[in-house]
Amino acid sequence: MKILNLIQQCHLELKIILKFELYSFFIIRFLACLLNILVLLKSSFKRNTFKLITTKHLLLLLSLLSNVGFSQNSAINFAFHFGNSPLVLDKKYAFKNDSISITKFRFYISDIEFLNNETITYRLKKKHHLIDISNKTSIQIEATNNFKFNQIHFNIGIDSITNVSGAMGEDLDPTKGMYWAWQSGYINLKLEGKCNTCKTRNNEFQLHIGGYQSPFNTLQKLKINVKENKPLAIIVDVKAFLQEFTLENNCTIMSPSAQSVNLANYFKKLISLNEEK
Amino acid sequence: MKRNKRYLIILLFTILFVGFKSKWTFLLPHHFPTPHYNFKKEELTEHKIELGRVLFHDPILSKDRTISCASCHSPYNAFAHTDHALSHGINDSIGRRNAPALFNLAWQKSFMWDGAINHIEVQALAPITDRREMAETIENVPFKLNRSNKYRTLFYNAFQDSSVNGQHLLKALAQFQLSLISANSKYDKVKLGHEQFNAQEKNGYELFLKNCNMCHQEPLFSNYEFVNNGLAIDSTLNDFGKISITHKSSDSLKFKTPSLRNLSYTYPYMHDGRFTKLNQVLNHYTKGVNQSTTLALELKNGINLTANEKVDLIAFLLTLNDEEFIRNPKFQFPKNNL
Numbered sequence: 001m002k003i004l005n006l007i008q009q010c011h012l013e014l015k016i017i018l019k020f021e022l023y024s025f026f027i028i029r030f031l032a033c034l035l036n037i038l039v040l041l042k043s044s045f046k047r048n049t050f051k052l053i054t055t056k057h058l059l060l061l062l063s064l065l066s067n068v069g070f071s072q073n074s075a076i077n078f079a080f081h082f083g084n085s086p087l088v089l090d091k092k093y094a095f096k097n098d099s100i101s102i103t104k105f106r107f108y109i110s111d112i113e114f115l116n117n118e119t120i121t122y123r124l125k126k127k128h129h130l131i132d133i134s135n136k137t138s139i140q141i142e143a144t145n146n147f148k149f150n151q152i153h154f155n156i157g158i159d160s161i162t163n164v165s166g167a168m169g170e171d172l173d174p175t176k177g178m179y180w181a182w183q184s185g186y187i188n189l190k191l192e193g194k195c196n197t198c199k200t201r202n203n204e205f206q207l208h209i210g211g212y213q214s215p216f217n218t219l220q221k222l223k224i225n226v227k228e229n230k231p232l233a234i235i236v237d238v239k240a241f242l243q244e245f246t247l248e249n250n251c252t253i254m255s256p257s258a259q260s261v262n263l264a265n266y267f268k269k270l271i272s273l274n275e276e277k
Numbered sequence: 278m279k280r281n282k283r284y285l286i287i288l289l290f291t292i293l294f295v296g297f298k299s300k301w302t303f304l305l306p307h308h309f310p311t312p313h314y315n316f317k318k319e320e321l322t323e324h325k326i327e328l329g330r331v332l333f334h335d336p337i338l339s340k341d342r343t344i345s346c347a348s349c350h351s352p353y354n355a356f357a358h359t360d361h362a363l364s365h366g367i368n369d370s371i372g373r374r375n376a377p378a379l380f381n382l383a384w385q386k387s388f389m390w391d392g393a394i395n396h397i398e399v400q401a402l403a404p405i406t407d408r409r410e411m412a413e414t415i416e417n418v419p420f421k422l423n424r425s426n427k428y429r430t431l432f433y434n435a436f437q438d439s440s441v442n443g444q445h446l447l448k449a450l451a452q453f454q455l456s457l458i459s460a461n462s463k464y465d466k467v468k469l470g471h472e473q474f475n476a477q478e479k480n481g482y483e484l485f486l487k488n489c490n491m492c493h494q495e496p497l498f499s500n501y502e503f504v505n506n507g508l509a510i511d512s513t514l515n516d517f518g519k520i521s522i523t524h525k526s527s528d529s530l531k532f533k534t535p536s537l538r539n540l541s542y543t544y545p546y547m548h549d550g551r552f553t554k555l556n557q558v559l560n561h562y563t564k565g566v567n568q569s570t571t572l573a574l575e576l577k578n579g580i581n582l583t584a585n586e587k588v589d590l591i592a593f594l595l596t597l598n599d600e601e602f603i604r605n606p607k608f609q610f611p612k613n614n615l
Binding site for chain 1: 403415416
């Protein structure tokens with residue numbers, strides 16, 4: 001596979017040479033590319049690489065086995081709740097003398113760090129994660145990492161630098177519906193649904209909470225103490241969040257404002273740990 | 278032997294130096310300041326620019342495939358919409374602001390009249406999704422493009438990935454727009470020592486430096502800051518500018534200072550296109566400035582110009598037209614790909 005990729009790259013570079021007429025620079029890179037292939041071919045013929053791979057795999061397996069507590073379930077899992085029951089989209093729940101249903105719910109989690117007695121022991125490489133109820137959500141941690149922790153830090157939302165760095169990919173791709181088109185910036189949390197207390201069209205409420213610039217910064221930092229080295233089952237309870245404010249006065253929030261900052265302060269109420277596991 | 282070695286080392290260094298400098302950074306005008314956009318971080322490539330050009334001219338970006346970016350940003354009008362005060366969108370919808378000219382965008386820190394957009398790569402999201410412009414959803418554009426073999430090939434050539442996503446779409450559009458550099462007007466030729474101003478233009482240039490250069494700073498002819506230039510509020514639009522983005526009262530009635538380059542092609546003028554002639558613009562600054570708390574300090578007493586001075590000033594302003602820019606075939610409709 002690796003060799004094939006390299007050959008492709010070389011071919012591409014040759015095309016660039018023909019097109020751009022910057023011979024010298026690209027010829028050097030092309031030669032370096034060829035050299036790379038030769039070295040790779042040579043080493044794989046020697047069979048030494050096979051040995052290397054197997055020992056590496058063995059080591060990996062050993063480390064997996066030695067740390068049963070964490071590495072077996074090397075993920076952070078998210079479960080969506082409405083109070084004590086699991087949250088199902090479009091289902092009606094009793095809420096403050098009324099009924100409520102949720103139609104859309106997603107938010108960003110970023111900069112996940114594991115700490116052991118206040119020192120960072122592991123930082124997730126992938127910085128931004130879109131947590132979406134309509135996708136089965138879990139965050140994978142590379143199984144090769146063996147680390148201890150009793151605390152986890154993360155943000156709900158997207159940091160200001162990412163907010164001003166242009167078009168991003170993957171979870172941050174603006175086609176994910178979490179980017180404002182008319183005013184630059186990520187929507188940190190999007191919660192939509194229906195509730196009779198909302199005197200809006202079809203009694204819909206739309207909470208698009210974001211904003212990265214002072215005084216409307218909605219990024220929230222969370223620090224949670226967890227059981228030592230145990231896999232994390234995080235409960236995201238929408239009811240706990242909605243209980244904190246009067247929905248009636250906050251049915252439509254779709255821009256960075258004092259109102260969105262106020263609601264963002266309750267993000268932390270969403271998150272709790274499932275202690276049973 | 279030793280001498281040869283030295284030459285070899287020097288040769289190697291020059292090769293590396295020449296090799297690393299991209300083709301596109303060479304195009305940056307020598308008499309321009311350092312651009313705000315970081316070309317080293319995100320290098321322009323021929324394939325990405327070409328893809329951006331095709332997308333820019335293709336109405337596929339709009340909901341009903343009738344409006345392209347070029348509909349309101351025509352190359353022959355320095356990418357503005359001549360003779361239209363407010364922008365036009367699908368189903369003959371009328372927008373609320375004048376479509377600005379597009380050039381020298383790499384020197385701008387923020388986009389739109391009120392600075393609502395913080396990066397050129399995310400600018401296109403606004404017109405694509407505005408219901409008075411293209412009225413499309415950003416999710417649907419990659420979906421439509423993915424069904425076209427032509428686009429899959431163009432995206433593969435540009436990003437080595439034939440599957441279209443939002444990031445690549447936006448980056449390609451940005452690269453084409455960044456390549457729109459206007460720096461070949463008579464003014465530029467005078468600055469580079471190839472031509473000379475006549476007496477009238479020279480006088481106009483001096484008047485410009487004295488009265489206009491604070492905001493319309495040469496050589497870009499804007500500092501791209503936001504100011505209240507004393508326009509009376511139009512009650513049919515009630516547009517208060519930057520305050521709608523920042524919610525700060527000090528930003529009330531502030532709009533981005535546009536560049537004065539290519540001004541013959543980009544009328545009507547101001548954020549709502551209220552003036553159609555340069556004379557009207559000058560008359561506004563000499564006797565029409567509306568007093569308010571956020572008014573630019575430079576305009577508190579208006580600008581004093583005699584009738585003759587106005588004529589000279591306009592003669593200078595006309596040297597900012599860049600005909601090579603508006604006729605550059607690299608920016609026109611991509612006949613081979615559309």
